[in-house]
Amino acid sequence: MATYGDRYGAGPAFRPGSLALALGLTVGPIAALVMGLQITTVMKKPDIFEGYRVIEPPPPPPIKLEPPKTETKTPPIETVYTPPVQPLPLPPINPLPTTREVQPPNPGAAIGTSPDPTPAVIPTPIAKPVMVDAFIDPRYQGLLQPPYPPEEQRAGNSGRVVLRVLVGTDGRVKQVEKVSAASDAFFAAAQRQALGKxxxxxxTQxxxxxxxxxxxxxxxxxxxQ
Known part of the structure; x- marks a missing residue:
């Protein structure tokens, strides 16, 4: 009778079939893998094509460009017609001079005058217009001098005034312009006197x-004063 130690202490029994199966399962994939690597590493030899030699045609000759032809036009020849020169006829030969008839003078015509004299036109002289300048009316001669300006009189000043006055057709002064004046007061007094008096x-013309x-x-x- 076997003891407890004999059942559990002894190792498994050797089985040759199991060993062969195990080797087959292990070595088979490895061999297949090696064979596949050898198959894939085989390179296919490229095909070599042997064709025919192609002969290329020679290049075309270069094209020469000729300059454009220009037509030279010959101007037409003009023919000038020259009439033949004819000799002038010679005057007739008259050995004896002819006598010229002298007309008798007209007794009614005056000596040195033409038989039909044209009367001369004498231009009429244009008379120049008669101009008479304006002058002071003698009736107002005493009103020429204006009153003395009081401010100039108090200051003891004297002076001179020159005016240009426009005399109208009625004899009155229409406009006064100052040419020169010693002061504005002198000019104002003269202007008032000229326009009013x-x-x-x-x-006249x-x-x-x-x-x-x-x-x-x-x-x-x-x-x-």
Missing amino acids: WRFKPA DGVPIEQWKTMSLRFVLNE
Whole structure:
């Protein structure tokens, strides 16, 4: 009778069939793997194609470019017609000069005058217009000098004023322009006097009254007042 130690202490029994099966399962895949690597590493030899030699045609000759031809036009030849020169006819030969008939003078015609004289046209001289300048009306001669400006009189100043006045056709002064003045007060006094008191005989052209500018001069002196 076997003891407990004999059952569990002894090793397994050797089985040859199991060993062969185990080797087959292990070696088979390895052999298959090695054979596959050898098959895949075999390279296929490339096919070599042997063809025919191709002969290339020679290159075409270079094309020569010729310059464009220009047509030279010959100008037409003009023919000028020259008429033949004919000799001038010679005057007739007259050995004896002919006598010229002299007409008798016209007794009714005056000597040195043409038989039908044309009367000369004498231009009529154009008369120049008769101009008469304006002048002070003698009736207003005493009103020429204006009153002395009080401020200039108190200051003891004297002076001179030159005016240009436009005399109208009625003899009155229409406009006054200052040429020169010693002071504005002197000019203002002279302007008021000219516009209000001065009277002229108007200028005339062929007897017709016209407007005219005149230059007038005044002096303001204290000892004459």
